[in-house]
Amino acid sequence: MSNGNDRWSALKGDSQGSDGGRRYGGYSKQYNRKGYGSRQSSGSESRYNSWDRYQVKTEDGEVLRGSQGSSDRRYSNRVIETKPRWSRFSDNQKDRAARGDEPQVLRKDLDVGDGKGELNPFTGRSFSRNYYRLLELRKKLPIYNHRDEVLKIVGENKFVVLVGDTGSGKTTQVPQILSMKYGKENNKLIACTQPRRIAAVTVAQRVAEEMDVRLGDEVGYSIRYEDETSSRTILKYCTDGLLLRESVTDPLFSKYSMIIIDEAHERTISTDILMGMLKQVVFEREDFRLVVMSATLDAEKLQKYFNNAPLISIPGRMYPVEIKYLEEPVEDYLQATIEAISQIHKEEPAGDILVFLNGEDEISTAVKDLEESLGSVPGEGHPSGVHVLPLFSSLPSNAIQKVFEDPPKNKRKIVIATNVAETSITIDGIVYVVDPGFSKQKVYNPRNRVESLQVAPVSAASAVQRSGRAGRTRAGVTYRLYTEDAFEGLTAMTYPEILRSNLNSVVLQLRTLSMNPVEFDFLDPPPPETVMRALECLLYLGALDQTGQVTKFGKAMSVFPLDPELSRTLLAAPELGVAQEVLAIVAMVSAAPNCFVRPLNKAREADQAKRRFEAEESDHLTLLNVYTEYMIHNNSSQQWCWENFLNERALQSAAKAKEQLERLLEQQGYSTKSKRIGFDYYGQSIAIRKAIAQGNFMFSAVECKRATYLTTKDNVEVKLHPSSGVRTRPTWLIYNELVITTKAFIRTVTQVEGGWLLESSPNYFTPDHFTNDIVSYEIAKLTGERKKSRSAMNTNLRQAY
DNA sequence: AGGGTTTTTT
DSSP, X not given: OOOSSSSEEEOTTOOBSTTOOOSSTTHHHHHHHHTTTOOOHHHHHHHHHTSEEEEOOOTTHHHHHHTOOGGGHHHHSEEEEOOOTTOOOOOOHHHHHHHTSSOOOHHHHHTTTOSTTOBOTTTSSBOOHHHHHHHHHHHTSGGGGGHHHHHHHHHHOSEEEEEEOTTSOHHHHHHHHHHHHHTTGGGOEEEEEESSHHHHHHHHHHHHHHTTOOBTTTEEEEETTEEEOOTTOSEEEEEHHHHHHHTTTXXXXXXXXXXXXOOGGGOOHHHHHXXXXXXXXXHHOTTOEEEEEEOGGGHHHHHHHTTSOOEEEEOOOOOOEEEEEESSOXXXXXXXXXXXXXXXXXXXXXXXXXXXXSSHHHHHHHHHHHHHHHTTOOBTTBTTOEEEEEEOTTSOHHHHHHTTSOOSTTOEEEEEEOGGGTTTOOOTTEEEEEEXXXXXXXXXXXXXXXXXXXXXXXXXXXXXXXXHTTSSSSOEEEEEEEEHHHHHTSOSSOOOGGGGSOOHHHHHHHHHTTOOTTTOOOSSOOOHHHHHHHHHHHHHTTSBOTTSOBOHHHHHHHTSSSOHHHHHHHHXXXXXXXXXXXXXXXXXXXXXXXXXXXXXXXXXXHHHHHHTTOOTTBHHHHHHHHHHHHHHTGGGHHHHHHHTTBOHHHHHHHHHXXXXXXXXXXXXXOOOOOOOTTXXXXXXXXXXXXXXXXXXXXXXXXXXXXXXEEETTTOOEEEEOTTOXXXXXXXXXXXXXXXXXXXXXXEEEEEEOHHHHHHHOTTTOOGGGOSOHHHHHHHHHHHHHHHHHHHHHHHHHHHHO
């Protein structure tokens, strides 16, 4: 593809895919070097020696062998079988059959419908033409020839780890195969988790079609706000977060005979917690199995975690993707990106380009640059120039839609995207990927507990995922704008979310289930301070008592899909007579965090539009105003949102969240009606802000200098974020978020009275609790003032009598 | 007086 004269060095033997090239060279080396799940030759041998080995009979052995890297051989063409000591089975006929003690009856289950004229066992009708069409496609998936092995190994073990790369078919086929056999067992169903809502829905749709049943009957899905399942359902796709929530009411997951965790390598908090819980469930329930599916990377780590579970490895199937590295590193990746695109457009054959950049402004600049420089410059196979499109998640839906559409005739489509295009959004037809190797990542500083976003090199896993985007519909090329050495030096995996997040909500949930978060069996244990901080926070919120037991109030808090701070705010609202208002605010804060749109070229208009909603004493009230107005304009919402620079999708989800929260609040026996009688505007504003103070007193700040605040929790000197509409210059504030960009800013703030904070948590607000003199002084002033006023009252009383 | 938000999810 390249002429050899340019600065790309095609790496020999580094093409990938079904043609047998080594998959994304450098991986195994990376592992060993970093020691992440590394396999030291001495140690690993002895570990494997004690295991029985099981050779997979594969019809496509060529592909398997070809896809092996030198040190990866153990993984893909062999299944390691173990019989862990703890594995106990009810000795019924099915299990014996699965173990191979009895004649295999599995094939009959499996091949149901394979011959023409057979009836669909679920509907009793003959299979549709579409069924047979899809069946032909399914037969081409790498997983198809491994059906027996999947059934056999899963039949014999209660933990199984299954790894397979892109295109193996694992997400659609494995749950399907297993549900044919186990789907009706004891009237229980199978759940398969996905990290994203769209994935859960689209995969369920696809599998229902493949099984020739109606979506919501035998195959369904369940995500927040949407439940497409019924009593007939035997296979349910759902988000990992939703299944985790279910544990609150059903800690043993007794509805399910088997749970399949998919995309475990993404390591979302929910997946991590679920894996820990389900590991326990396997020990406690004889009739339960767990299958964990993942990309090949962390297989060994997962196996170890699940008591040396057997591993099934399925090769991926992709079109080959050639990887090109730079011979010399570049200084300016943005510049290099533009140059690379220009070169591809002019010299490489027809095909669309996907480019990964880091944020709205970088993307906008690049889009503009490219439109200007290449807009009508003819390139190979695209005589009319290029058609450049931005892609990031806060883009309005119609702009996102454009990315999937064909470009104008004879133009080359170039999509400039953030990491949405890495996993969430899949664009077919991409032939070239340009990857500068960076992304914006959330970084957590445990010292001052501040999160910030930083541009950092991606992990090798991300780089691989990005290149894979080029080989979906035909052979492609990835241009990595860094050297091969740099690739070798990348961290293998993205740091798991659970290690860089606050765990307040998780710890409350674990305590509600009487589990000890300190002893919880995490795949990667979070720093102990994180857990201690969570316990401490829950104590101050009144969710736990001094002994660490969940209080009645804490139990009520745990019911809401919210951070504990927000749950408490919500629970405080009915008594203050502002349930409706606080429901809306909490919904906005939790489900529509970025509802204000501010395009760079219309920043002024956007700010002006926002000003119309602003309340001078509280950004939270501003959010309430937005919500209220949105609901009034609900039937013309699209245009209204557009005119007011609001993100419609965000507001829609806030509206749904509010509905759900209202229902939950009602179920707890609270009145969700607001008391409007006796309130003037200020009375109402005060009541709402008091509710906010009750939950968020730990996110308080006090003025220490002119226009400068000090956070009470960690003594960080902060400024109000310029996007805040609060103009009253209050002494005390509640903030929703602390961000560090050019300075430390607090965002979404609300003026409160010190006294309200004191009332919210007298234990928290004692002068000696705080190390900073200014904070202590201000608090002493408050407690002093309170004493003074109390004694003043006494004097009044004395005088009265 | 003054400025940047990767991405998910209950």
